[in-house]
Amino acid sequence: MAVGTSAQTGAGTEVPGLEGVPLLGSLLDLKADSLGTYLRAQRRHGDVVRIDVGPPGLRMEMYCVFSAEGAQQVLASESANFRKDNPFYQEIRDTFGNGLLTAQDEDYLRQRRLVQPLFTRKRVDGYAGAVAAETAATLAAWTDARDGIVDVSDEMMHLALRAVSRILFGSDVDATVDVVHRCFPVITDYVLARGYSPVNVPRGWPTPGNRRAAAAMDELYGVCDRIIAERRRSADAGGAPAEDLLTLLAGAQSSGDAAFDAAELRDQVLIFLLAGHETTATSLAFALHLLGRHPEEQALAREEVLRVLGDRTPQAADLDRLPYLTRVLKEAMRLYPAAPVIGREAVAATEIDGYAVPAGATVILAPWVTHRHPRYWSDPDRFDPDRFTPEAEAERPRYAWFPFGGGPRACIGQHFSMLESVIALAMILRAYEFEAVDTEVPLGAGITLQTKGPVRCRVRRTGR
Template sequence: MAAVESQARADGGAGAEVPSLAGVPLLGSLFDLKSDSLGTYLRAQARHGDVVRITAGPPGLRAELYCVFSAEGAQQVLAAQSANFRKDNTFYQEIRDSFGNGLLTSQDEDYLRQRRLVQPLFTKRRVDGYAGAVADETQATLTAWAQAPGGVVDVSDEMMQLALRAVARILFGTDVDATVDVVDRCFPVITEYVLRRGYSPANVPRNWPTPGNRRAAAAMDELYAVCDRIIAERRTASGAGAGDGAGTGGEDLLSLLSAAGSTQDGEFDAAELRDQVLVFLLAGHETTATSLAFSLHLLGRHPEHQARAREEVLRVLGDRTPEAADLERLPYLTQVLKEAMRLYPAAPVIGRGSVAATEVAGHAVPAGADVILAPWVTHRHPRYWPDPERFDPDRFTPEAEAERPRYAWFPFGGGPRACIGQHFSMLESVIALAMLLRAYEVEAVDTDVPVSAGITLRTEGPMRCRIRSLAG
C-alpha cells in the first residue's frame, strides 16, 4: 500500500492524496452526477473538504474529476497557475464544434489574437454607450407586461427574451427580429446536443446520420446561415465600416468587429466573425438573463429587500431613464444583483484540464486531470458565507467584500480568461432591474425553483411572479 501511495504522489505532484466521493460499484457517481450534479458537488465538499475526486462511468470509459471548491484553489486554477489549466476537455470541445472557436473556447495564440482584436470594443466608455438600447428593450418588456394574463409572468422566460433582444440589437443594430426568432428556435436544440455529448462517456461521430445528429446539424445550419447573411449584408453595405447602430448609442458591435484589425493581428474573416457573434449571442444573453430572473424572483420572496431597492431607485432616478453613470449611484441594487449571482451563478461549474502534475490546496492533482471548479459550491462555502442559503445583499457592502478572499465570489470567472463582457452584463442588469422595480411590485408565485447545470444554469420548471403596476 505504501508503494502505491508513493507512486500516486509521484504521478500527481507533491501533496496529499485526494479523497474520493463514494459511489456505486462499477459506475461510481455517474447517476448522481446525471441526476443532480450541483447537489453532488455540494455533498462532496461537505463530506471531504476542498479538493475531492469523483469517478463516473464504467471501467474503460471512466471519468475522474478533480473538484476544487475553495476560493484559494479557484484562484490558483484560474489566475496564479492559469497556464497549467487549459480548456482541454470533452465539454469545451463540444461547445467549440457547435458554436465555433470564439473567445469562449479558443486557446493559445488564437485566443490572444482574438482578445487583442476584441478588447477595444469592450472598454467602459464603449459599453456605456449601449445603455440606451438596454433601456429601450426594457421599456418594451414593461409595455408587454401591462397585458400579462392574470398579472403573472414567468420571469425566467421574460428575462431571456429581454436579454436576447438587447444583445441582438447591440450586435446587429436593426437586424433583431429575424435573429431572435432563429436563436429561440435553434439554441435549445444545439445546447441540449452539446450537453448530451459533453457528459456522455462515448459518442458516435457527428457526421453519422442519427436523428440527434440530424436535428443538431439542421439547427446549426439555420443559425449559421442567419449570422452569415447579416455579416455579408453588413460588409456589402458598409465596406466593413459602421452600421447604423440604431438604438445603440453608436456603432453596432458587428460593424466594430468587422472593422477591428491591427498590423500585428490582421482582421477577422467571415468565419471568425461568425464564431465571435455566436459566442456573444450564447454568453451575452443567457448569463445576464439568469442573473436578472433570479434577482427578481429573490426580491419577490423578500419584500423587505425589494422595498429597500425600490426606494433607492426612486430616490436616484425619479422618473427619468437610467444611464450608465447611474451604476455607481445604485449601490444597494448592485448588491442585490451580486447576491443573486452568488446564490445562482450563471456559470455554476467551470472545467479545466491540467497540463502538468501540481499541488492544489495541499493535494496532488496529476497531469491530464479533468479539474472542476464549482462557483455553485464556493459561493456557499461556510468559511466565506455564514448561513450561506440566506439571501442577504449586505454581504456585498464594500467593507464585507474587502474581508473575503478574491475568489470567494467569481460568477465571471477570473484571471486572464475572465469574462470580457462582465461590465456590459452589470450595466444591462442594473438598468433593467431598476426600470422593472420602478414600474412593478413583484411577488414570487413559484417559491421553489429547481435548477441544473447546463452550459449555463438552467431552471427545471416555471419561475412565475405576480406583478402589480405601480403607475398612478
C-alpha cells in the same frame, strides 16, 4: 481522460473520492443533479474531492476544487497550467466555433487584442440606451399578463436576447431573435448530452439527435452568415457604416493582427449570443425571484431607484448611484451563478490546497459550491445583499465570489452584464411590485445555469 500515476503527481496528499456505484461511479448522480452532487462532495470530503464518472476503461476522474484559494490558483496564479482542453469545452468548440470562450494560446491572444477595444467601459456605456429601450418594450407587454403572473425566467431571457441582438446586429433584431430562441435550446441540450456521455457517436452519423442538432446549427449559422455578408456588401458599396457591434468587430484591427474573416466573425457572434444573453438573463430572473420572496429588500431597492432616478430613463452613469441595487444583483449571482461549474485540464502535475492533482486531470471549479462555502459566507443559503458592502467584500478572499470567472480568462463582458442588469432591474422595480409564486425552483447545470420549470411572479403596477 487519462489520469497520471502516483509517480506523475509529485507531492501532496491523495485526494478523497466521492462514493459512487461500481460500474458507473457518480455518472447517474451527476446527470440527475450535478449541483447537488458537487455540494454533497464538499460537505462530506472537503475542498478537493475526486469524482469518478463512467464505466471502467472509459472512466473520467474529475478533481473538484471548492475553496476560494484553489479557484484563484486554477484561474489566476497558475492559469497557464489549466487549459480549456476537457471534453465539454471541445463540444462547445465544435458547436459554437473557436471564439473567445473556447480559443486558446495565440488564437485567444489575437482575438482578445482585436475585441478588447470594443469592450472598454466608455464603449459599453454607450449601449445603455438600447438596454433601456428593450426593457421598456418588455414592461409594456406585461400589462396583458394573465392573472397578473409572468414567468420571469422566460421574460428575462427574451429581454436579454433582444438587447444583445440589438447591440450586435442593430436593425436585424427580429430575424435573429426568432432563430436564436428556437435553435439555442436544441443545440445546448445536444452539447450537454455529449459532454456528459463517456462515448459519443461521430457527429456525422445520421442519428435523430445528430440530425436535429445539425438542422438547428445550420439555421443559426445561416442567419449569422447572411447578416455578416450584408454588412460587408454595404461596406464595399460605400454605404454609411452601421454602429452595431458586428460592424465594429468586422473592422477590428490591432498592430500585427489580421482582421477577422467571415468564419471567425461568426464564431465571435455565436459566442457573444450564447454568453451575452443567457448569463444576464439568469442574474435578472433570480434577482426578481429573490426580491419577490423578500419584500423588505425589494422595498429598499425600489426606494433607492425612485430617489436616484425619479421618472427619467437610467443611464450608464447611474450604476455608481445605485449601490443597493448592485448589491442585490451580486447576491443573486452568488446564490444563482450563471456559470455554476467551470472546467479545466491540468497540463502538469501540481498541488492544490495540499492535495496532489496529476497531469492530464480534469479539474472542476464550482462557483455554485464556493458561493455557499461556510468558511466565507455565514448562513450561506440566506439572501442578504449587505454581504456586498465594500467593507464586507474587503474581508473575503478574492475568489469567494467569481461569477465572471477570473484571471487572464475572466469574462470580457462583465461590465456590459452589470450595466444591462442594473438598468433593466431599476426600470422593472420602478414599474412593478413582485411577489414570488414559485418559491422553489428546480435547477440544473447546462452550459449555463438552467431552470427546470417556471419562475413565476405575480406583478402589480406601482403607478409610475
